[in-house]
Amino acid sequence: MLSTTICADCAVRDEALCGSLTNGELAALNTIGRRQAVCRGQTVIWAGDESIICANLLSGVLKLVASTQDGREQIVGLLYAADFVGQPYAGRADFTITALTDSELCIFPRAAFERVLTDHARMERLLLQRTLAALNVARARMLSLARTSAAEKIAGFLMDMASRAASTGCRGTAGGPVTFDLPLSRGQIADILGLTIETVSRQMTNLKSAGIIRLPGGRAITIADPSALEARAVAA
Numbered sequence: 001m002l003s004t005t006i007c008a009d010c011a012v013r014d015e016a017l018c019g020s021l022t023n024g025e026l027a028a029l030n031t032i033g034r035r036q037a038v039c040r041g042q043t044v045i046w047a048g049d050e051s052i053i054c055a056n057l058l059s060g061v062l063k064l065v066a067s068t069q070d071g072r073e074q075i076v077g078l079l080y081a082a083d084f085v086g087q088p089y090a091g092r093a094d095f096t097i098t099a100l101t102d103s104e105l106c107i108f109p110r111a112a113f114e115r116v117l118t119d120h121a122r123m124e125r126l127l128l129q130r131t132l133a134a135l136n137v138a139r140a141r142m143l144s145l146a147r148t149s150a151a152e153k154i155a156g157f158l159m160d161m162a163s164r165a166a167s168t169g170c171r172g173t174a175g176g177p178v179t180f181d182l183p184l185s186r187g188q189i190a191d192i193l194g195l196t197i198e199t200v201s202r203q204m205t206n207l208k209s210a211g212i213i214r215l216p217g218g219r220a221i222t223i224a225d226p227s228a229l230e231a232r233a234v235a236a
Contacts, residue, residue, distance in 0.1 A: 010106070015082035016056045017127060025120050032112040038103045045086065045097040054086035054113045060103025061183040064095040075192050077138065078183075080164045084130060088114050100183040153193045154203040155233035158213065162223045178226075182219040207232070 018026060038044060057079050064077040079085060088110060117124040165180030186200045207213045212229050214222040223229060
């Protein structure tokens with residue numbers, strides 16, 4: 001039985017890689033896994049360092065950062081609860097991974113994780129499928145950045161964030177509109193979407209004025225009219 005293992009009370013087990021594993025495969029992971037809390041702002045992996053861990057993100061949001069030739073940092077992706085962290089079979093890390101919020105990880109030493117994959121070919125295929133799906137999402141994001149308007153970019157970004165928040169039950173009231181805290185500053189949102197801070201602020205104000213979102217304060221966002229937000233995302 002696995003009831004006494006670290007998987008027993010995992011909030012993302014059904015959505016993470018582990019959700020598709022057999023009891024035998026889960027048992028193999030349990031022999032090498034450990035949970036680790038990560039504070040907001042703490043770096044989990046540094047680009048260029050030896051790749052020594054893989055992990056499932058149990059809660060929180062992480063950012064993937066690349067450094068440009070002139071020394072600036074560019075956020076190239078976000079990781080949410082149930083996403084896989086790290087690169088098996090990679091000697092060096094390609095991106096710096098830092099916590100945007102207080103987070104929790106289920107960490108596996110990379111070498112040990114690779115041995116488990118070698119012994120469990122089906123798990124290796126499942127991880128490959130998740131990796132390819134993430135690659136398709138990244139390609140779709142690149143297309144969006146190239147071909148959509150500022151209004152469509154902001155609406156699409158908020159839809160994605162709301163979808164992630166809703167999956168964790170982050171609501172103001174039971175059955176009410178989705179309310180969540182943005183893990184990114186408006187400057188970081190601008191970097192991700194290829195916009196200016198002023199444009200991000202203007203589009204947020206437009207959505208608020210139209211009654212599509214509410215801004216309760218701080219970084220909190222309430223999606224007051226999901227259908228209208230979706231319409232803006234596809235046809236601004």
